[in-house]
Amino acid sequence: MFLTVTRELLGGLWTTFQIFILTLLFSWPLGLLLAFGTMSKWKPLKGLLQIFIWIIRGTPLMLQLIIIFYGPGMWLGYNIWSGNEAGRITATVVAFSINYACYFSVIFRGGIESVPVGQREAGQVLGMTRSQIFFHVTLLQMVKRIVPPMSNEIITLVKDTSLARIIAAYELTYAGYSFMKSAGITWPLFYTGVFYLLFVGILTLLFNYFEKKLDYFR
Amino acid sequence: MAFLEVSHIEKNFENTKVLKDVGFSLEEGNALAIIGSSGSGKTTLLRCLNFLETPDRGKIVVKGETLYDSQEESVVKENELRKKRLHFGMVFQAFHLFPQYTALENVMLAEQMLAKERPDYKQNKAAILNEIREHGQQLLIQMGLKDRMGHYPHQLSGGQQQRVAIARALALKPDILCFDEPTSALDPELTGEVLKVIRGLAEQKTTMIIVTHEMAFARDVADQIIFMDDGMIVESGDPRQVIENPREERTRQFLTRYFEG
Numbered sequence: 357m358f359l360t361v362t363r364e365l366l367g368g369l370w371t372t373f374q375i376f377i378l379t380l381l382f383s384w385p386l387g388l389l390l391a392f393g394t395m396s397k398w399k400p401l402k403g404l405l406q407i408f409i410w411i412i413r414g415t416p417l418m419l420q421l422i423i424i425f426y427g428p429g430m431w432l433g434y435n436i437w438s439g440n441e442a443g444r445i446t447a448t449v450v451a452f453s454i455n456y457a458c459y460f461s462v463i464f465r466g467g468i469e470s471v472p473v474g475q476r477e478a479g480q481v482l483g484m485t486r487s488q489i490f491f492h493v494t495l496l497q498m499v500k501r502i503v504p505p506m507s508n509e510i511i512t513l514v515k516d517t518s519l520a521r522i523i524a525a526y527e528l529t530y531a532g533y534s535f536m537k538s539a540g541i542t543w544p545l546f547y548t549g550v551f552y553l554l555f556v557g558i559l560t561l562l563f564n565y566f567e568k569k570l571d572y573f574r
Numbered sequence: 575m576a577f578l579e580v581s582h583i584e585k586n587f588e589n590t591k592v593l594k595d596v597g598f599s600l601e602e603g604n605a606l607a608i609i610g611s612s613g614s615g616k617t618t619l620l621r622c623l624n625f626l627e628t629p630d631r632g633k634i635v636v637k638g639e640t641l642y643d644s645q646e647e648s649v650v651k652e653n654e655l656r657k658k659r660l661h662f663g664m665v666f667q668a669f670h671l672f673p674q675y676t677a678l679e680n681v682m683l684a685e686q687m688l689a690k691e692r693p694d695y696k697q698n699k700a701a702i703l704n705e706i707r708e709h710g711q712q713l714l715i716q717m718g719l720k721d722r723m724g725h726y727p728h729q730l731s732g733g734q735q736q737r738v739a740i741a742r743a744l745a746l747k748p749d750i751l752c753f754d755e756p757t758s759a760l761d762p763e764l765t766g767e768v769l770k771v772i773r774g775l776a777e778q779k780t781t782m783i784i785v786t787h788e789m790a791f792a793r794d795v796a797d798q799i800i801f802m803d804d805g806m807i808v809e810s811g812d813p814r815q816v817i818e819n820p821r822e823e824r825t826r827q828f829l830t831r832y833f834e835g
Binding site for chain 1: 624625626652653656657659660662663664666668670671672673674683684687688726727728742743746
């Protein structure tokens with residue numbers, strides 16, 4: 357039985373991992389764009405994005421997930437997500453990416469603004485373009501500063517993936533929970549905690565590694 | 575026409591007039607020192623020359639090429655602005671070295687970026703990068719930093735950092751090198767090494783504008799001097815004459831205050 361459960365939970369973990377990694381992949385660049393947008397001198401754009409971020413950060417992720425998954429079918433009359441597992445995972449990734457991009461954008465903005473203005477000016481008087489200054493001067497200094505808050509958000513993301521159960525995506529928590537219904541046993545649900553702990557444990561080691569790697573400059 | 579012609583520069587921040595009708599000219603190979611108390615507009619003037627600020631009025635001409643003229647309505651594109659900036663080099667009071675790069679990488683960075691625009695970059699990439707590296711090494715040796723090339727800024731003393739910053743500014747061979755109080759952030763025992771380097775540049779006939787509080791240095795190194803107060807040029811001329819026998823009362827007051835400490 358233990359082996360059966362473990363195998364089943366590993367299957368759920370794979371879905372959890374897919375949601376996790378894809379969300380990071382999309383929300384990082386999206387968050388960076390949002391950060392630039394909210395730092396824009398063009399007021400309408402800035403205001404619009406601030407309202408958007410307020411709405412996304414101000415409502416539950418679970419609610420956003422339900423709206424994204426069921427919304428099109430309910431209000432537009434046709435379901436844009438295929439009803440299979442892939443469709444559920446895609447909808448989850450879309451909802452999560454938008455949500456996390458908003459949180460990340462605030463972290464990115466804080467990181468960029470914490471790099472002294474003199475750094476940008478030094479690049480400017482050396483004839484560097486704006487994008488050269490961002491990628492060759494600002495970016496790494498920003499990354500160094502945002503590792504701690506970023507690690508918090510990423511760890512939260514690992515556990516937030518369990519929300520995908522609400523639209524019946526077969527992730528880790530759902531896999532554990534399903535044994536309660538099918539076999540009447542509760543321990544697999546608690547057993548999932550071990551997987552989350554291991555997942556987060558590995559990530560923590562990675563964050564420590566990055567922090568050490570970036571220790572070479574101040 | 576002089577090498578650098580600056581005329582009628584005006585700059586306001588909100589309602590404060592920071593620069594009021596400032597003009598001067600500088601010949602090639604000469605060093606100009608700008609003195610004056612804090613808030614007199616010296617730094618703003620340098621920042622205008624480097625296009626870190628845009629003057630509200632005035633004209634800047636280098637080697638006969640008009641870089642800025644408030645009379646001509648023009649929307650300047652980023653690319654043009656970059657080219658204009660390259661006429662000037664800038665050494666900041668607080669160095670502003672890039673902390674994630676070694677001394678040598680700091681000096682090489684801008685040249686590497688610029689090289690990417692060369693049409694033969696892809697073909698001769700290795701040779702070009704090698705050339706840039708050698709040039710950077712040579713500049714650091716000139717600054718007396720031969721054994722510090724691989725050090726990161728936080729591993730260097732203030733004086734060493736400022737010398738790296740000077741090498742970085744020289745890397746793109748600017749027509750005019752500007753110094754914004756290059757020794758003001760340094761401990762007294764470290765100012766000497768930086769002043770020595772600037773003195774060396776003056777001897778090599780580098781065209782320079784130096785904003786400084788080091789009067790003795792300005793007197794010995796500069797070919798001409800400007801005293802600024804309240805956004806205006808109060809007095810200018812031969813450094814020895816201005817510092818030792820100022821004509822204007824305001825210059826005299828400033829110098830008296832300065833030498834009394």
